[in-house]
Amino acid sequence: MLGGGPAGAVAARALALLGVPVSLLEARAGDTFKVGEGLPPAARPLLRRLGLWERFEADGHLPSYGNASAWGTSRLLETDFIRDPNGHGWHLDRARFDGLLREAAREAGAQVHPATRVTGCEPREGGGFRLSLEEGGELEATWVVDCTGRTGWLARRQGARRLWEDHLVAFVTRQAPGPDTRDEDSRTVLEATVDGWWYTARLPSRERVVVYLTDPGTDPARRARTPGGFLELLRETEHLGAMTLGRGYTPPEAVHAQAAGSSRLAPVWGAGWVAAGDAAASFDPLSSQGILAAMDSGQRVAEALKAHLDGDGEALGRYAQRVDAVYASYLRNRTRYYGMERRFADSPFWKSRAHPGSP
């Protein structure tokens, strides 16, 4: 298993429970900040099924009771989770959450190797790969599940192509509360602007994550790269600036740019490898479905691979078809959602998403 995010951890756990010997290699040490903190209420039954509910509850993630968005209108409109049968959602400490999933994989029997980056892969005679590790040493695998996120590290090296719908880039900052900050707002708040959109959410650390999403190569993208430019853009917003700087949060000290575009891999599997999670198909953060989709994909890839190893020659093909179907359905929703913002209909950012394929 290459990559120990939600997809890799869930896949490793499932394979171990199915009796397949599995090693999980994760480049990160475990406690480094990771963006992607919104977990929707639908995660509750999934965490129960994984037997992780009690430990998840005890892990101190922040409950979130809804969203508010200035999208298609300058007013903030609320969406409350009150009618959701699964209750509230959460703002996660992502490093802790991913760590819990890896721990579950370890308990199921997977060999988990944190702080282990794979830097080379050579096909082996007779199938599978020889993987070289950054720290030195090698590991042999008859199959590799590529769960390395949007980079699709191994798949790319096997000639798979990444088909991008867009190249959305996220400029991610964290803002610490000041001495006078009083903030009990548990919502994720979104705001559409002419060249992109923003979101903010409180984190269990009491910081706020503040993210600006736009297209690369544009003037706002150039400005957002530096803390000073980011701050200027934040001050130009109608709501987000007031919710962060206006509440006494300290200005960001660093801006981290991260790919956030919609993409899928073609093909999703090949000789000795198969991709899952973001590596197979990645979604716009607007969908808030990345973590759940990655966990679901981890479970399904494990079942498909086990079936393949047991002689079902169609299992990985069916898995690939499902990845395509989920992605196609997601793209329809994405077009509909971006189409709801008509105030900036002439802006290239909104036009390309509300009317994909138009000049």
Ligand SMILES: Cc1cc2nc3c(=O)[nH]c(=O)nc-3n(C[C@H](O)[C@H](O)[C@H](O)COP(=O)(O)OP(=O)(O)OC[C@H]3O[C@@H](n4cnc5c(N)ncnc54)[C@H](O)[C@@H]3O)c2cc1C
């Ligand atoms: C700005 C932003 C905001 C987001 N917000 C949300 C949100 O609110 N809710 C939500 O559900 N989703 C959100 N997402 C999406 C979500 O984070 C991803 O969909 C999810 O993390 C995918 O899980 P994954 O396991 O496929 O990949 P990842 O979580 O990306 O995990 C891949 C892992 O592979 C490891 N890796 C990579 N290369 C190697 C290598 N060579 N060797 C070893 N390890 C390697 C990485 O260290 C990483 O831990 C957001 C994404 C972005 C960019």
